[in-house]
Amino acid sequence: MKSSPAVRALGAAVGAALLQIVMITAFAWPSAHLAPRRVPIVVAGPAAGPVAERLADARPGAFAISTRPDEASARKALTDRDAYGAIIASPSGPQVLTASAASPAIAQQLDALAQQFAPKRDAAAGAVPAVRDVVAADPDDPRGTGFGGMALPLIMSSIAAAALLTFTVRRVSWRAAGVLLFALLGGLGSAALAQSWMSLLPGPYLAIAGVMAVTITAVTGTVAGLASLARAGLGLGAVVFLLVGNPLSAATSAPELLPRPWGEVGQYLPPGASATLLRSAAFFDGAGAARPIAVLAGWTVLGAALLALGARRGRAGRAATAPRTPEPALT
Structure with a gap:
């Protein structure tokens, strides 16, 4: 038994509306809920342990933190794609390393994170730790x-x-x-x-x-x-x-x-x-x-x-x- 044109039109309209809802949800929902969730980063240097604990307490669940003995091994973690960024805890003050080629979005978040590791006297003066991009994105497409x-x-x-x-x-x-x-x-x-x-x-x-x-x-x-x-x-x-x-x-x-x-x-x-x-x-x-x-x-x-x-x-x-x-x- 064939359905009437009215029934077919109704079915097509309902199907199209449902498809539209699915497409909007599929494309908009992930972007609307972006947040760091166990992002791999490393902490290196003589004061790596306390800095890692401080970071874990400040952003629970945001980062998967591992430690490295020195800056060279931290850089290698970035170039090997084992981590998105690194914090070098040195006596002269912390430094932040990023790899914007891996994710410009995470690199921007690590730039902001650097402000949290500035000593209070430097933070009051507006100074923040140096941020170095170890593996930079293409200069013609810096934000990806x-x-x-x-x-x-x-x-x-x-x-x-x-x-x-x-x-x-x-x-x-x-x-x-x-x-x-x-x-x-x-x-x-x-x-x-x-x-x-x-x-x-x-x-x-x-x-x-x-x-x-x-x-x-x-x-x-x-x-x-x-x-x-x-x-x-x-x-x-x-x-x-x-x-x-x-x-x-x-x-x-x-x-x-x-x-x-x-x-x-x-x-x-x-x-x-x-x-x-x-x-x-x-x-x-x-x-x-x-x-x-x-x-x-x-x-x-x-x-x-x-x-x-x-x-x-x-x-x-x-x-x-x-x-x-x-x-x-x-x-």
Whole structure:
């Protein structure tokens, strides 16, 4: 029994309204609740113990504090992506080290935190401890807004490519070839755009292009693979990667600033893994790249498996519908 146009219109309007609420919640809620939640930082120097205790008492739950013997080891913790910042407790007064390339948002919070460690006589005079940026963000994008702005178009274009391949290419095997070609061209083109005209990412060009190509392969391949099994797979892929993965990617902040456990969950989806891997490749010589590489590789394998399954179903369907050659009549 067919529903009336009025019922279909009502259903479409209600569905669109619910989708709008979900999208607003997904994109606005994480940003509205940004706060440090066990952000890894180190305290080094002869007075590291008392400073660490003071910091833990002042901001309970905000930082995961570890100690290092000296400034050199504290700097290494930042360059290895083991910590976002460091406090050097020296006899001449504390110093604060940051790594704005890892997260400009956390670096700004550590800048403000430096004022709390100024001696009272210096604080009264308006003096604060020196803040040094050990691994600085790109000078053309010091607040990371451009870097964060790349995340959404990269994921949206990958989903759009999967939809385009699904509706224009009949055979799943050729869709898989289209995914690889798009990933190659998209990775090379996006990296060139980000490094040349926009000047958003330093680092080796081929490494940046490789990260983008793997991200495109993971997203486009998985969505195209889901769609090869059922057209509803396009919607499922958009929900997982766009409505869930992109807001939880922490591309403009840091996973430790998002409400728990969502910041950690986001790192196991391609948008979050891609943002982390891009930072590692562009600013940290690959430090901290192991987990995001594993995550993107896992999604890529999943996409390949789904496409292979879709291709197999397609061959079986064609074989079932192929006309049979009539047997010759016996004389």
